[in-house]
Amino acid sequence: xxxxFQRGHKxxxxxxxxxxxxxxxxxxxxxxxxxxxxxxxxxxxxxxSDDRYFIFFNQPKSPEESIQLLGAQAxxxxxxxxxxxxxxxxxxxxxxxxxxxxxGQMSQxxxxxxxxxxxxxxxxxxxxxxSEFTTERAVMLGDFYLKxxxxxxxxxxxxxxxxxxxxxxxxGEVAEEAPAAPQQQTAAxxxxxxxxxxxxxxxxxAPAAPQxxxxxxxxxxxxAPAAQAPAPTPQQQMHAAPTIAAPMPPMGGTVxxxxxxxxxxGQxGQPPQQPQFGQVPGQxxxxxxxGQxxxxxxGQxxxxxxxxxxxxxxxxxAGLQAALQPYKETATGQRWTPQNQQLMRxxxxxxxxxxxxxxxxxVMYQGKVDFSYKGAGFAGRIVGNATGQEMQLMRCTGRxxxxxxxxxxxxxxxxxxxxxxxxxxxxxxxFDESLQHEVRRIEGHGIPGGALFTMQFQGTGTVIVKTHGxxxxxxxxxxxxxxxxxxxxxxxxxxxxxSSQVRLRRNAxxxxxxxxxxxxxxxxxxxxxxxxxYEV
Numbered sequence: 001x002x003x004x005f006q007r008g009h010k011x012x013x014x015x016x017x018x019x020x021x022x023x024x025x026x027x028x029x030x031x032x033x034x035x036x037x038x039x040x041x042x043x044x045x046x047x048x049s050d051d052r053y054f055i056f057f058n059q060p061k062s063p064e065e066s067i068q069l070l071g072a073q074a075x076x077x078x079x080x081x082x083x084x085x086x087x088x089x090x091x092x093x094x095x096x097x098x099x100x101x102x103x104g105q106m107s108q109x110x111x112x113x114x115x116x117x118x119x120x121x122x123x124x125x126x127x128x129x130x131s132e133f134t135t136e137r138a139v140m141l142g143d144f145y146l147k148x149x150x151x152x153x154x155x156x157x158x159x160x161x162x163x164x165x166x167x168x169x170x171x172g173e174v175a176e177e178a179p180a181a182p183q184q185q186t187a188a189x190x191x192x193x194x195x196x197x198x199x200x201x202x203x204x205x206a207p208a209a210p211q212x213x214x215x216x217x218x219x220x221x222x223x224a225p226a227a228q229a230p231a232p233t234p235q236q237q238m239h240a241a242p243t244i245a246a247p248m249p250p251m252g253g254t255v256x257x258x259x260x261x262x263x264x265x266g267q268x269g270q271p272p273q274q275p276q277f278g279q280v281p282g283q284x285x286x287x288x289x290x291g292q293x294x295x296x297x298x299g300q301x302x303x304x305x306x307x308x309x310x311x312x313x314x315x316x317x318a319g320l321q322a323a324l325q326p327y328k329e330t331a332t333g334q335r336w337t338p339q340n341q342q343l344m345r346x347x348x349x350x351x352x353x354x355x356x357x358x359x360x361x362x363v364m365y366q367g368k369v370d371f372s373y374k375g376a377g378f379a380g381r382i383v384g385n386a387t388g389q390e391m392q393l394m395r396c397t398g399r400x401x402x403x404x405x406x407x408x409x410x411x412x413x414x415x416x417x418x419x420x421x422x423x424x425x426x427x428x429x430x431f432d433e434s435l436q437h438e439v440r441r442i443e444g445h446g447i448p449g450g451a452l453f454t455m456q457f458q459g460t461g462t463v464i465v466k467t468h469g470x471x472x473x474x475x476x477x478x479x480x481x482x483x484x485x486x487x488x489x490x491x492x493x494x495x496x497x498x499s500s501q502v503r504l505r506r507n508a509x510x511x512x513x514x515x516x517x518x519x520x521x522x523x524x525x526x527x528x529x530x531x532x533x534y535e536v
Contacts, residue, residue: 002115005126005154008335008351010417010460013084013150017118020084020150023206025076026098026141028112030130033104036163037078039067040170042093046332047171053091054172055080067094074207076115081204084150093145095155095170095333099138099163106133106158114141116152119205126154132349133158138166140333157333157350169331336413336462344404344411344464346430348396353461355396357404357430367400389425389439389453404430409466420458420492423465427488432461442496442519452484452519456492465489468534476527481518485535494523 003016013020026037041053041062048054053062060069066086070079082094096114100106109130116124126142133139136158143153159166167173330339335350346355348369356374374393396402405411406429414421422440431437440456457463467488474480476494490496497520521529 002122003124005124006352007126007128007132007154007156007349009126010151010153011124012417013144013152016116016123016152019118019205021118021204022082022084023070023117023204024080024082024096025074025115025117025207026078026096026112027076027114028098028109029077030104030109033108034101035077036099036101038097038099038163039069039080040093040095040097041067041087041091042095042170043090044092045171046093048167049171050090051172054167064088070206077112079206081206082144084144091146093143095143096141097138097159097166098141099166101163104137106130106136106139109133114154117205117207120207121205122207124152126156128156132156136160137162140166143333153334155333155350157331157347159331159333336415336464338411338413339403341410342405342408344413344429345401346396346404347401349399351432354433355402355430356393356433357396357402358406358428359392359394361404361406361429362394362396362402363405364403365400367398369396369398369400369402371396389455391425391428391455395433404464406466409468410470412465412467412471413462414465414489415462416457416459418458418460420456421463421489422454422456422492422494423463423489424487425455427465427467428455429464429466431457431463435459435461435463440492442498452498458492465530467530467532469532471530471532474529474531475525476521476523476529478522480521480529482521482529482531483535484519486531486533487519488530488532490521490529491523491527494521494527494529496521 028035028037036056038054038056040048041050041055043049053067055062055067055069057069061067064086066083068081070081073079107130111127111129113125113127115122138159138161140155140157140159142155145151145153159169330337335347337345339345348355362371372395374395376390411429416435436458437455440454442452442454465488471488
């Protein structure tokens with residue numbers, strides 16, 4: 001029986017099916033809309049570093065054929081064959097996307113889905129509707145991503161702009177070519193996979209074509225010829241419209257000077273450049289770094305700059321956009337996204353569960369978000385005050401994005417998949433409400449009170465940990481010790497022992513090292529500790 005995923009749900013592929021030769025089907029439609037359904041093979045930095053792994057109608061398979069575009073079949077608008085054990089090591093994520101080819105918005109689409117089929121049996125399905133989107137023209141449907149093992153995540157994240165904007169988001173480049181001859185455009189449909197070309201798909205376990213009851217069509221008039229041929233036309237013409245790969249003239253209507261063959265998507269090269277910021281269309285491109293004017297003789301205005309404008313003064317708009325570009329919001333389609341080392345963004349529209357954050361940590365939010373007080377109860381306040389592990393929290397709910405930060409601390413998102421982690425309450429900024437948390441006691445002798453306390457988080461979700469400076473993660477060995485004032489977190493499966501350096505004989509002298517209480521960690525391979533370069 002197929003598992004029904006909601007937006008933000010994740011699971012190991014091995015928990016869904018033991019197979020690695022999978023069928024991925026996408027169904028999406030809307031009145032008067034046509035779609036380009038693609039798969040982006042991304043590297044460890046979630047960038048399209050190799051354009052051969054951009055799988056779309058013009059490039060239907062990867063070099064080793066681990067990712068193949070199969071076409072429409074079995075009731076799906078588009079389908080893929082993914083062989084996980086053949087994907088090269090440099091590919092860490094497969095992002096399946098749908099973009100509108102032409103005018104339209106994602107809010108116009110009807111009920112759709114992305115599903116995984118193994119051995120002819122559907123194992124997981126993520127369904128969506130147009131009511132979840134607004135003016136977006138693209139949507140990231142689901143991801144296969146490598147995190148120790150291959151996993152699947154239901155994303156359902158809308159994206160402004162079309163296929164070209166989505167390609168640039170993944171680090172690819174839109175090739176600009178000279179105006180193409182008519183025969184080049186007529187040849188484009190030859191890349192569209194024929195509707196029946198995916199017949200061999202069932203050999204690896206694709207679902208059998210259900211042949212839906214052919215939505216009752218109006219009966220033809222008596223004597224009228226049967227019009228069956230036009231029926232498949234909408235699917236056959238899905239990719240017939242020009243896409244962003246088609247030649248487009250640059251701004252101003254001029255054609256850039258001839259250049260070597262333009263580099264394909266994502267490949268380094270020197271494709272014909274559009275007019276740079278502040279350059280008048282039609283002028284030759286100066287041989288200078290991107291966004292900088294060509295050098296001019298001393299005392300003269302650089303080419304392209306209006307007379308009377310002092311050198312070094314950016315023109316209106318161009319210089320401002322270039323200066324702010326590095327600080328633009330980063331949206332990766334994930335629930336938690338670091339914007340920089342000190343700022344974390346959480347998308348409440350994904351995951352379906354509220355977020356608990358430290359009171360006062362919100363610095364900005366977008367959308368309709370509600371902030372309410374999260375009390376620990378009478379017993380919780382007593383325990384928190386007694387152990388020093390009290391957290392003043394607020395609950396964030398609604399549909400929008402919340403940006404969190406505190407005192408410029410470095411923030412780190414730690415995702416739990418049924419495992420656990422121990423973190424001091426002082427080092428916790430926010431976490432998913434789905435996580436279970438409780439105060440844990442560390443027994444020991446020779447220290448005031450006979451024990452130390454920490455917070456333990458368990459379950460499935462993400463906890464945001466803050467540190468002073470960049471931390472270091474060490475594996476746990478029998479000889480691993482850490483200062484209790486510098487330790488930030490450790491795996492909950494680790495055994496923790498108090499190692500006290502306080503001795504009566506040393507206290508008889510006026511001074512000592514100051515390193516009086518340390519923690520010793522023991523555990524099986526795979527356990528870890530996180531230490532910051534700072535003592536609380």
